[in-house]
Amino acid sequence: MNAVGSEWTKLWTVRSSWLNIAAAVLLTTLLGVQYGFGLAYDNTHLQPGDLAEKQAVGDFGSSVILIVQVVVAAFALLTVTSEYATGSIRSTLQWTPVRRNVVLAKAIVLAPVLFVYGLLMAGIAAVAGGLAAGSWADWSGRGFVVDLLSVGFYATAAGLFTAGIAWVVRSTAGTLTAAFLLLLVVPLMLSQSSLRPLIWIGALLPGGAGQNYLTGTTDPISPTLSAIVLVAWAVGGLALGTRVLSRRDA
Template identity: 30%
Template sequence: MSTAYRLSTTGLLRSEWHKLWTVRSTWITLLVAVAFTLGIGITMGATYEDGGGDSDMDVLTLTLVGFQFAQIAIAVLGVLVTAGEYANGMVRASMTAVPRRTPVLWSKAAVYGAATFAITLATTFVTFLTAQIFFSGTDQEAALGDAGILRGILGSAAGLTLLGVIALGLGALVRSVPGAIGAFIGLLLILPEVLMMLPFDTMDDVVDYFPAQAFASLNTAQPLADAASPGAALLSLVLWSAVSLALAALLLKRRDV
């Protein structure tokens, strides 16, 4: 290949950015994630009764409860970014243009991660500020400058993004959209429950660092009791993401397209 026509890192990132935003699934999944987060957060604020059954909940956990649904939409998008190309055959064109293969995976992860973090962070801020209009004067009233609020908002957006990156890696590993979504749900919901049934006292501590449990530790203004600290939870999600991408890169080098 001539040097003049060699695909640069910038060109590869631009290509992945173009592919991400020119498919309807990106807009649909992100709109679903935003709608769930914002809609449920506003509903929580509008229906909240001072001193009611939710009064003991952390203000960010209550406000961002929609993340429980949004994380599935974000994960589906992550899977589609990688496994979707195997489904529609576009992966052959991508690997032909970039024979080293792994730069394609890194570029997908970088573009997806940057876009997802920006959107989830903006959505988190808007949801918190809007919900606070309704929480004003109640025991859930809070401000951005209060202890743990900004850290929780940033951590929630970062955690949700990293869950999506894990799903992206699983998509590249499994190369099947349904299979990767099933693997992601199993990792989030099923495997931790299975491990907690084992007759070992350390299992509860181990499960605290699994993706769903780590994300729950980030999605709060005040650290949870008997859970990983926010710093440790964020680090565990970074490591889960790194392992997911590293395994995907290893198999990408060893398997035919």
């Protein structure tokens, strides 16, 4: 319990956490407005035979998080890599000599924070996009809540996975690069392939599973299976990080 309290204090007493959130809020707002204006423009400049359709505001949150997830991942990884950069990891390991408890304490603190982080970003994107879209926005309550919770879940899974990788890589640049590739670049590239095996591989990566989960896509895997894949990546990343920490800093 003391380790959890210590991690909570460290998280909110460094400027990087607040700067990260501020940057995410700004980026989310701009993207939400862009998507909203884009929807309004498309519906008012239809091609012959096309029909205008409203869009649920929750969809703006789901779309925006697929880009802002890199910023959320940075928030999670900095809880680990910043300690290696400053050397404060030595004090952390002295105060909590059982290595798995160090990883567990950070995960316990990060999980609810990342969930709320995801909810906040989805909410901002939904409101900004909905206002920009005007009459083309669908503000249905139940769907909106489901979309918010879905984004919160994905932000939590992606963030915990990134934190686990941070224990392995230990550098901010290296971890952010790995997260950027696995959460965004590689799944996006593989999803565009004409080869089914590559599409399957992309869908089983954390970013691909997240996209399937948030968009409700059933090909090649269902949203439910995608959620299971996300949990597996998060747990696997933390388990790998615990193992590496225990062996390198025994």
